[in-house]
Amino acid sequence: MGGPEIERLIGMLARLPGFGPRSARRAALRMLQQPEARMLPLAAALNDAARAVRPCRLCGNLDSRDPCSICTDPHRDRSLICVVEGVGDLWALERASVHRGLYHVLGGTLSALAGTAPEDLNLPPLLARIEQGGVAEVILALGATVDGATTAHWLSERLKPLGVTVTRVGQGVPIGGALDVLDDGTLAAALRARRPA
Amino acid sequence: MTLRLTRLTLTDFRNYRSLVWRPAARISAVFGPNGSGKTNLLEAVSLLVPGRGLRGARSAEFARRGPDASGRWGVAGRFATQAGPMEVGTGSVPDGTADRRVFRLDGAAPRNQGEIAARVAAVWLTPQMDRLFVEGTSGRRRFLDRLAWALEPSHAREVAAHDTAMASRNRLLAEARTDAAWLAGIEDAMARHGVAATAARAGLVARLNAVLEQGAAAPFPAARLALLCPIAERLAAGPALAVEDWLRETLAANRARDAAAGSATVGAHRADMGLADAESGLTAALASTGQQKALLIGLILGHAALIAEARGFAPLLLLDEPCVHLDPERRAALFAALARLPAQALLTGTDAETFFPLRGVAEGLRAGGGELRPDEGFPAVAPVPGAL
Ligand SMILES: [Zn+2]
Numbered sequence: 264m265g266g267p268e269i270e271r272l273i274g275m276l277a278r279l280p281g282f283g284p285r286s287a288r289r290a291a292l293r294m295l296q297q298p299e300a301r302m303l304p305l306a307a308a309l310n311d312a313a314r315a316v317r318p319c320r321l322c323g324n325l326d327s328r329d330p331c332s333i334c335t336d337p338h339r340d341r342s343l344i345c346v347v348e349g350v351g352d353l354w355a356l357e358r359a360s361v362h363r364g365l366y367h368v369l370g371g372t373l374s375a376l377a378g379t380a381p382e383d384l385n386l387p388p389l390l391a392r393i394e395q396g397g398v399a400e401v402i403l404a405l406g407a408t409v410d411g412a413t414t415a416h417w418l419s420e421r422l423k424p425l426g427v428t429v430t431r432v433g434q435g436v437p438i439g440g441a442l443d444v445l446d447d448g449t450l451a452a453a454l455r456a457r458r459p460a
Numbered sequence: 461m462t463l464r465l466t467r468l469t470l471t472d473f474r475n476y477r478s479l480v481w482r483p484a485a486r487i488s489a490v491f492g493p494n495g496s497g498k499t500n501l502l503e504a505v506s507l508l509v510p511g512r513g514l515r516g517a518r519s520a521e522f523a524r525r526g527p528d529a530s531g532r533w534g535v536a537g538r539f540a541t542q543a544g545p546m547e548v549g550t551g552s553v554p555d556g557t558a559d560r561r562v563f564r565l566d567g568a569a570p571r572n573q574g575e576i577a578a579r580v581a582a583v584w585l586t587p588q589m590d591r592l593f594v595e596g597t598s599g600r601r602r603f604l605d606r607l608a609w610a611l612e613p614s615h616a617r618e619v620a621a622h623d624t625a626m627a628s629r630n631r632l633l634a635e636a637r638t639d640a641a642w643l644a645g646i647e648d649a650m651a652r653h654g655v656a657a658t659a660a661r662a663g664l665v666a667r668l669n670a671v672l673e674q675g676a677a678a679p680f681p682a683a684r685l686a687l688l689c690p691i692a693e694r695l696a697a698g699p700a701l702a703v704e705d706w707l708r709e710t711l712a713a714n715r716a717r718d719a720a721a722g723s724a725t726v727g728a729h730r731a732d733m734g735l736a737d738a739e740s741g742l743t744a745a746l747a748s749t750g751q752q753k754a755l756l757i758g759l760i761l762g763h764a765a766l767i768a769e770a771r772g773f774a775p776l777l778l779l780d781e782p783c784v785h786l787d788p789e790r791r792a793a794l795f796a797a798l799a800r801l802p803a804q805a806l807l808t809g810t811d812a813e814t815f816f817p818l819r820g821v822a823e824g825l826r827a828g829g830g831e832l833r834p835d836e837g838f839p840a841v842a843p844v845p846g847a848l
Contacts, residue, residue: 416645
């Protein structure tokens, strides 16, 4: 159907999260019917984002500025760092406007079964920021899965000797729940109800 | 106090190409020769609650085979509940992996399977369970966990979380990783989920024994259940947080030993279940096959009464070949107890005659050829006024 360009486009779309073969075909068709209005601007946006966006060297957030716009925001409370598993969790917390401090993106959780070890996590920049001083509290906002809880336990053991208060988000998060899928009210309650780790 | 299956629809499920069955009585006796599809019918109902159903089968095994089979399967149940009608459906994933099944609740995807478990419960007894007390502890633990889960829907999550943590610890120990903080994090999860799971098991055992003592299974002889687990012993003697601390410390101290053994030598995954006749004290491990079966039936009947009392609706009772190994006196007691209980029951057997004592209370259905036919030996059961 229609040549290798279309097949390749559909194949690449179908591998995106939230897409399957059927939705990929629909999206491809919609774009191909209006290449000037829909497709070339999208291609340009993809190109721009791919070239400009990088992980922030301080916190791991994705931004076209490095350090990112959160790390450089003068109105943020720099004594408070919220540790999340991924950028999706950071976005969820930002959407809900529940955290006024800085973030740190760990880039995963420890998982013996998936083979993610401490050295695979983005920890050194967080340790460096804490050692520079000025950080009073680190909030661990890792999902309530077994791996998330294990990572929180491990991380609090690593951070406490550095003289910071380590807290964990409240129990409103169901087991297996990722922060990204929670509604704003639940997120706010979980962050308010944090307790010592 | 009711949960009634009012319609069951099977599509390309096991030997059923297309079946619509409307139970016409609170008790349905299904009979036919081996291979006629009786157990498949019970299995279909067991799949209306989360889990792997009464055979513990994989999703890929449910699809009917044959030249005209679609390869996809579906089971849908319509229920009458106190809150009105409810539809639960399950089946193969339309466009995805073969070994998964999906649920529908009232036509929409539920947020999670807990939503289904909160509203439907089913408990079953199969001929394979005749070997429950001659085989290893894992079968008995699974049996106990299903009973606990029907009482406390969050129990399944606690057990699954515990088992994930344990598998993680086994992996780290096998790889000889010595990151103590990582291991401690995993052991913390094992301790928290293991103590929560044990508390749910212990709660079930205590409450089930209490209703059995009050005669919930009568006139069937009552059984007495025991949870054999060092965590449960400690929970009975002290606060849960202290037991968690003990378990964490024990796991940390046993790392070398557990690495050599390949798994944790102490934990919630080693719990066992004991069962004995309440009157004679005869334990299941020493009892004959017939006596064991009777003990399990007594337990299941008491459990149905407990769930009805605790959750406001009785679970569906799925009894596959319950009369095999039962003497005539116990069969009569089983039928009398089923007639008294508030639960809907599906029973299977080889002959219609086995179930003749239930005429007037139960409908009789002959299974075969992918169909169910009402048996003339059983008169229509008059609906009880006011009952669903
Ligand atoms: Zn940043």
